[in-house]
């Protein structure tokens with residue numbers, strides 16, 4: 225850093241507007257190395273953020289407040305959970321900065337980590353409990369009692385000896401090993417069907433990296449959803465592993481970060497932000513289930529872990545390995561154009577068959593008088609499984625008990641007073657809740673408008689559970705969704721009970737869709753495949769295909785052959801049919817052609833600008849101004865198309881209106897610079913005060 229000392233010790237030089245004196249050095253050694261600073265600069269250009277935002281994302285939350293010291297933690301703690309979108313929290317923090325700086329600090333912290341122990345918040349930010357309480361009264365945070373998280377037990381004795389790879393795995397491993405050893409940057413996509421044993425290949429590669437004295441980082445979509453994978457890694461690498469878990473306390477995060485930074489551990493497993501793990505000699509960076517949306521950050525800095533990973537692997541001369549049973553269309557596009565090397569595992573380990581898939585036509589069911597959520601076909605298969613003592617997983621792509629409540633007489637529906645969405649009924653606490661802003665109100669017995677009787681519409685896990693009880697009396701069902709999990713038990717407890725007690729049916733949402741490996745599960749039912757197919761987002765098909773393939777992939781992983789049943793109202797739909805055949809190749813060919821025709825990513829790049837504010841007209845006006853400014857700059861640049869402004873998918877969140885403009889382009893420096901410039905100018909525009917704008921490259925939210 226600059227070390228300018230004033231001659232007389234007091235008077236600043238003439239250019240004091242630009243340069244300031246250093247008052248004191250905060251750290252004895254810099255917390256960010258040269259490589260990280262370079263990365264921060266690159267991020268600021270790529271993801272429309274400041275260098276400060278980028279640097280902050282690399283450091284453990286809380287580090288910038290006070291030196292972290294581990295605190296002994298109680299069995300239950302009061303957690304403050306951010307109850308508004310992070311983006312709103314930052315805006316609110318900005319407004320509070322002057323009058324209530326402590327509240328602003330808390331909001332900044334929570335916007336990054338979502339939730340934290342109140343004790344730790346007060347400890348790290350120096351804010352009082354009263355400030356936390358004030359934010360709770362405002363509705364910005366919710367206070368919840370939670371059980372203390374226990375670190376996944378890392379035993380070093382449980383590995384069943386060294387891994388012996390199958391011939392197919394060995395072939396893939398042999399090629400990839402060369403790249404780990406070569407020390408030159410390389411990127412590869414491992415497309416391996418569900419159950420092909422990608423994890424085994426990862427472990428062998430990590431061993432190779434360690435042997436060459438290099439470090440490995442493994443990213444997983446969500447740690448809580450991959451307990452089995454963490455256990456396996458623990459078994460092989462024991463104390464040499466740091467786990468960066470989203471549920472770690474602030475102090476624990478800092479401890480893990482220091483263990484990595486000081487070179488005590490050489491393998492890091494973690495979620496998105498672990499891509500910044502400060503390993504010293506990166507040799508291998510694996511992104512498992514690389515198609516998952518959790519790798520994209522939805523707050524500033526709006527980066528995708530894959531992009532950060534590429535940057536790091538290039539500068540470290542490391543291998544970037546993307547793994548998936550349903551690669552993202554972007555990654556397969558890069559692989560087919562030669563940017564990534566492509567490796568395939570087309571068969572399951574031990575030549576186990578992929579489960580055959582039966583399709584249940586729910587329209588026919590309805591015609592035949594079955595209005596429930598379990599088709600005759602699925603019911604028969606469930607019965608067969610119960611008789612044989614085999615287990616089944618039922619997947620429902622929703623949460624809540626009954627999705628909607630409406631008046632049977634006048635049609636009145638309950639909507640969130642702060643957002644443009646309906647609230648859903650949760651039987652666990654008997655409240656109507658908004659999934660966007662956390663608003664809730666007690667459920668009522670009658671219509672507030674006409675006093676009529678209320679109807680429950682839609683199926684939630686709880687309703688399905690009740691149907692199952694009626695159809696299969698006395699049969700054990702474990703229900704697993706965000707409600708049951710946050711109430712008392714953890715994911716792991718549910719899963720252990722399912723495995724050990726051989727409960728016949730596991731019913732759940734997203735949580736049961738991925739990563740589970742139970743050898744006794746021979747039937748999987750997808751209760752409603754249509755739900756996500758008809759969302760107007762260019763990724764809707766990709767997400768549906770991927771989700772169905774993943775769920776179906778949970779069946780028949782052991783010695784016994786498995787099968788799956790997909791229930792749909794549109795059995796003729798091409799995406800559903802391809803997913804049923806688990807035909808990724810055909811899906812990809814069809815999908816990339818559609819993207820090319822529509823001018824969407826990955827064939828073209830997309831940058832979105834989102835404007836939000838309390839005044840809808842002001843937001844729309846702001847967007848028109850942005851559009852005009854962009855048009856002006858892009859005139860004569862052939863490859864740029866502007867779309868919108870249009871209201872965001874959820875147009876109002878927490879009383880703020882959101883509109884989006886999209887720029888379809890070739891993502892070049894010129895385009896990025898222009899967008900960044902327009903956003904900066906907009907922030908200074910007095911006429912548009914109260915409207916906040918951010919840019920997002922390759923956005924996931926549309």
Ligand SMILES: Nc1ncnc2c1ncn2[C@@H]1O[C@H](COP(=O)(O)OP(=O)(O)OP(=O)(O)O)[C@@H](O)[C@H]1O
Pocket residue numbers: 387388389390393416417418419420421422423424548549573739740741777781
């Ligand atoms: N080389 C091997 N030796 C012994 N068992 C193996 C080997 N490879 C895979 N398996 C077993 O096969 C099963 C599937 O492997 P794994 O979970 O790694 O697959 P995957 O490709 O990650 O699947 P998914 O994408 O569905 O998560 C596991 O039970 C695993 O223990």
Ligand SMILES: [Zn+2]
Pocket residue numbers: 631632633634635636671672673674675676
């Ligand atoms: Zn009514």
Ligand SMILES: [Zn+2]
Pocket residue numbers: 640641642643658659660661662663877878
């Ligand atoms: Zn709401």
